[in-house]
Amino acid sequence: MVLDIIAGARPNFMKIAPIIKAIQKKQEEELDINFRLIHTGQHYDKNMSQAFFNELGIPKPDNNLGAGGGSQAEQTAKIMIEYEKLLEEENPDLCVVVGDVTSTMACSITAKKAGVRVAHVEGGIRSGDWTMPEEINRMVTDRISDFFFTTSEFANKNLLREGISDDQIFFVGNTMIDTLLGNLDRLIKPAIWESLDLSGGNYLVMTLHRPANVDEEKNLKSLIDNIIKALDGLPIVFPVHPRTRQILENLDIQDSSIHFIDPLGYLEFIYLVKYSRAVITDSGGITEETTVLNVPCLTLRDNTERPETILIGTNELIGTDPEAIKPAINKLLKGNWKAGSTPEKWDGNTAENIVDIILNLYAIGALEKQGSFVDETLLFNGK
Incomplete structure (x- = not known):
């Protein structure tokens, strides 16, 4: 065969x-x-x-x-x-x-x-x-x-x-979880861990690439500004998708708490997610990984094809309205985020x-x- x-x-x-x-x-x-x-x-x-x-x-x-x-x-x-x-x-x-x-x-x-x-x-x-x-x-x-x-x-x-x-x-x-579980003992600490003085639970990871969030410059800047403001100095590590980088270059976002970095390899990225305080994303796959890693996840989308990550896991749909970000982050920082479990199989x-x-x-x-x-x-x- x-x-x-x-x-x-x-x-x-x-x-x-x-x-x-x-x-x-x-x-x-x-x-x-x-x-x-x-x-x-x-x-x-x-x-x-x-x-x-x-x-x-x-x-x-x-x-x-x-x-x-x-x-x-x-x-x-x-x-x-x-x-x-x-x-x-x-x-x-x-x-x-x-x-x-x-x-x-x-x-x-x-x-x-x-x-x-x-x-x-x-x-x-x-x-x-x-x-x-x-x-x-x-x-x-x-x-x-x-x-x-x-x-x-x-x-x-x-x-x-x-x-x-x-x-x-x-x-x-x-199968994505097969890969995750099979590599947890092989994770690699990224170089930016030392240079940004990161430690477990003292930073957030952010990824954005969907057109609804990144294609309109004014909306993207409003999203990022609201996230920075709500986190009040807590570091944000943002591995930037190539198509997003082109747009960010025009926004001139100046804040010491957000760090735009090049995309990471799989083992480095999962290390960063595993030890983060939370993840802010518009990716479906990352919501699966955070669910299994028991890391709070804020999804900047109005819908999801992975409802199990919300009903069972640690994910929450925040939507794409910048004004919805602050209440969700306040809930996170106060320690009121929901507990999750791993979906069947x-x-x-x-x-x-x-x-x-x-x-x-x-x-x-x-x-x-x-x-x-x-x-x-x-x-x-x-x-």
């Missing part, structure tokens, strides 16, 4: 790493399972991509589609064209896509058109916000996927509500469960190349 494993952007690397390790473990047991690792190049910062591969023990990709840069439409087209060429050379038994980036949608469409079954790791999550490109990516991917590996009962219910059969859905947990065993299920699907013939679809209504009408 051969799998295509697709990775394209930074979040994908954390999600595929434990799957690859689980496959390699099965190979050591002499089971018939191989993979072709395909990096679409969507995340085109070569140094950052390589750093993540090195830190997480991900092998060198078998193919790099070189789809970095350009608009989302241009990236989608480039990925589909280049992946189609690979499928013409060799058809795998299953295409495994993860998350909700452009690469996920593009490769799932291309695989399906080539008659290859598709498995979506992290299927079924929904924000209900159609202004987010990620929501469109995950909706399209889930509409055409054959198998769904889900992170929560919320995702299961979303898929069932949309007409997916129960026997296609496998509630396995969260976020236990570090997700990837092994996924690989076991794939092996079973192969054994029962469920991964055979799909045949042509005949519309029964046409047959009924004699066409």
Whole structure:
């Protein structure tokens, strides 16, 4: 059996790493399972991509589609064209896509058109916000996927509500948490720890990259100004996403309590989060990590595709109104933040469960190349 494993952007690397390790473990047991690792190049910062591969023990990709840069439409087209060429050379038994980036949608469409079954790791999550490109990516991917590996009962219910059969859905947990738990004893103290005189619990971490927060300069400046004011001198460490840095350069924010730094590697960033007082973010993935690390998290969004991090974890939706920041931070500083717990099956065993299920699907013939679809209504009408 051969799998295509697709990775394209930074979040994908954390999600595929434990799957690859689980496959390699099965190979050591002499089971018939191989993979072709395909990096679409969507995340085109070569140094950052390589750093993540090195830190997480991900092998060198078998193919790099070189789809970095350009608009989302241009990236989608480039990925589909280049992946189609690979499928013409060799058809795998299953295409495994993860998350909700452009690469996920593009490769799932291309695989399906080539008659290859598709498995979506992290299927079924929904924000209900159609202004987010990620929501469109995950909706399209889930509409055409054959198998769904889900992170929560919320995702299961979303898929069932949309007409997916129960026997296609496998509630396995969260591969991102596999990576987190598997690396807690390998975390690296970043160089800025000493230079900024940080210590456990005496600073906050902030990440912002979503268009609703960063594309409008006046709104971004108001958000940051309100955060600085509410924290009253407590240091803020802000690893800046490349697209956010371009905007920040025009804002001329001058305050000694906020520190804009370059993006960190995975092991350094998680170290920073683990020992922080709290995290302010608009990232979905970080809310999962803070939930497991039991770190308070303030999410500057009006919706979330990960409700379990709010209902079970340490996350709270603050919204995008700058005026909503101060009450939330006051609650945090007074020690009134809610206690959280770890969602079901976020236990570090997700990837092994996924690989076991794939092996079973192969054994029962469920991964055979799909045949042509005949519309029964046409047959009924004699066409």
